[in-house]
Amino acid sequence: MNLIKDDYIVDIIVPVYNAYEDLIECINSINIAKTNFNYRIIIINDNSTDNRIENFLQNLKINNYIILNNEVNLGFVKSVNKGMKYSSNDVILLNSDTIVTDYWIDKLVEKGYSNPYIATVTPYTNNGTICSIPKFLNDNNIPDGYTANEYANLIERISIRKFIEIPTAVGFCMFIKREVLEKVGYFNEDDFGKGYGEENEFCMRAKYKGYIHTICDYCFIQHKGSMSFKEDKLKYIKKNLNKLNELYPEYDLTIKEFIENTDLKNIAEYISFHSDLKVNKKYNILYLIHNDVYDDIKHPIGGTEYHVKDIIENSDKTKYNFFILFAEKNIIYLRIINDKINKIFKFFISEQLKINTFYNFEFFDILKNIITHFDINLLHIQHLRDLPITTISSIKGFFKYLPIIVTVHDYFPIDPTVNLLDIKNEFCNAKIDKKKCSKCLEQRLGLRFEILDSWRNTFKSELSLANLIITPSYSAKNYLINILGIPDENIVVIEHGINLNSDLILERNSINLIKNKLNIAFIGGLAPYKGxxxxxxxxxxxxxxxxxxxxxxxxLGDKKLEYFNSKNLYKFGRYKREEIIRLLKNFNIDLVIIPSICPETYSYTLSEAWAAKIPTICFNIGATGERAKCNKIGWVIDRPFNSNSIINIIESVIENKEILDEEKIKFNRCSFVKDVKVMVKEYDELYMNYINDSYTPNEKIDVIVQSNKYFYDKFFANIYLNNTDSNLIDIYKKEIDLMKNTFGWKLLEYIRKRHPRLGGFLKNMIKIYIKHS
Incomplete structure (x- = not known):
């Protein structure tokens, strides 16, 4: 760019033959497009038969317009040459059926002078053979929802600024340096007079003079011309191609090899993905969580994952892009979701992330690049298990004004074991007892007692940096206030919602019901901490x-329950979440028991029972007891939490079913359950409040380009990972994990570590066996 002088002028050469409407659009786009350069527009009217053309050109009384009229129709090539010869400056050849975009001149000139050997520069377009996007070599429309300028902004925003040499410029728009015209000459009028192939022949001549041609991968202009031609024109094109190959016998092979090997194919695929993503036209929300919300990648999906999925599935995905990031060992997963995309990517790091990971440089490098590349507008942390605990402070260090919201779904910030139960599954109420805590942390997580103070202090410090903390219940909020000392005003309570679709609730199937009995249900996963x-x-x-x-x-997460059977017990097994309300109705359930002995921060099972209008029995602990007492529904049992109290209630209901009827009548007053759509509306308002507040995504070009390059490389690495071979790798990995859990493997590992020589001997025996088997 230092070669460009202050008085630099570039001339835009526009040959015109009829196509009045296209010309109007083209000239208007030039007039309104932003630029920092001085330019002239040289229009060559090639004796157009549409009188409107002449009238329009006569009315162009702007200083930088030059109108050249041909007395007879000279054809495209001679008209272009006439314009280039009139000029003494660098030129941009521009078809009249194009629509240019902001700073298109600046980008082409900048690219042209980035290397002294560059002869021509061609921008991206929707219809320009090797320069076509989003589909390479295709006649594309601009993707739905974009204007030409908006799409150009996207292309610039995601560009990896990669230098790509192309064998020839494409004639719809090409920047040519004046020095090249002086050394190489103009277009070949004798062999390509009527057009098609003239720019290819010119580029081959320039190549023989030691020049190269490139594409500007951060510039886009729209080209309305079609790559489909009538039969007579196809014959003419074929003739010109034959002539081109006579002059340059290597031309066809050069083009063929370029198409087979060029990175432009991959870049077009990368652009196509981002065209559907529309990061520059949507709000981009990034969730950090401990598991995927669509597939059981780490373990079966639970309440936190369902909550996030509810928000995503019931939000306007034409308004938002959702990004879900979670980790498993040394793999960082990123799922991207909107109205057109649901795709998962993998990023690999060298060190395995664990429950007690406080900081990991590689993880934060990935996270920083994701936030930058995708213009993340808001970070919503749903859970930090298996993610670095210092995530908030680390991200605030890079992105000071990025809004960060934290939802506390369990007691992870207070207790790494999550549920506030000691090793005997007795409620500890978050009180620190060195003897009990040491045993609990060691046996459950392999952690030392000394971590507990730094754990709580770190979370207190981290949460203080969040813009907002959300809990689904007041009991959860009170724990954060009382244990971690989080100020009351920093925490809001937003209850979870569930799908109250009437079809799910009221539909009944004809099944064999056991009549005249009290039908009692336990719903949700049953493990020791769940009672x-x-x-x-x-x-x-x-x-x-x-x-x-x-x-x-x-x-059933309890062997005793798994093996227990009786005539009056029916084990339904795992169910789909969306069908539980209907199942409760279908089986004529009269009473639901929620026996959890740990303090829940919410309770989906309580909501589902109430949505089915079924009374409940629960303990007065956590959100379950809080909600039941507040709404005065069913039975809430105070300490001690044991089976005797529940048994007494069941027996009283058997003796007097009117008690149960009285509880059922209460549901006629109100549903007591929030609909998921109401919850999503609350989150939508919350997100918009923070997104529109102060944060602007990073606008430093070098930082953006670096993150673009980072994701571009990962994009194609993940295409490879997601093929069949990747699936086989996952299968083999699972088979190896199963093998490692066998007694034989564990015995061999024990021998190998304790008795290395014997281990070596057994290893050799196994090799001999495998060889001869």
């Missing part, structure tokens, strides 16, 4: 009672 021991005692106590039928909906 599986209490469930076992209840089932065992009533196993011979013919007045009760028990149903268990959900997974």
């Amino acid at each position: 599986s021991g209490i469930v076992f005692q209840i089932l065992d106590y009533f196993k011979n009672n013919n007045n009760i039928q028990f149903y268990v909906f959900g997974n």
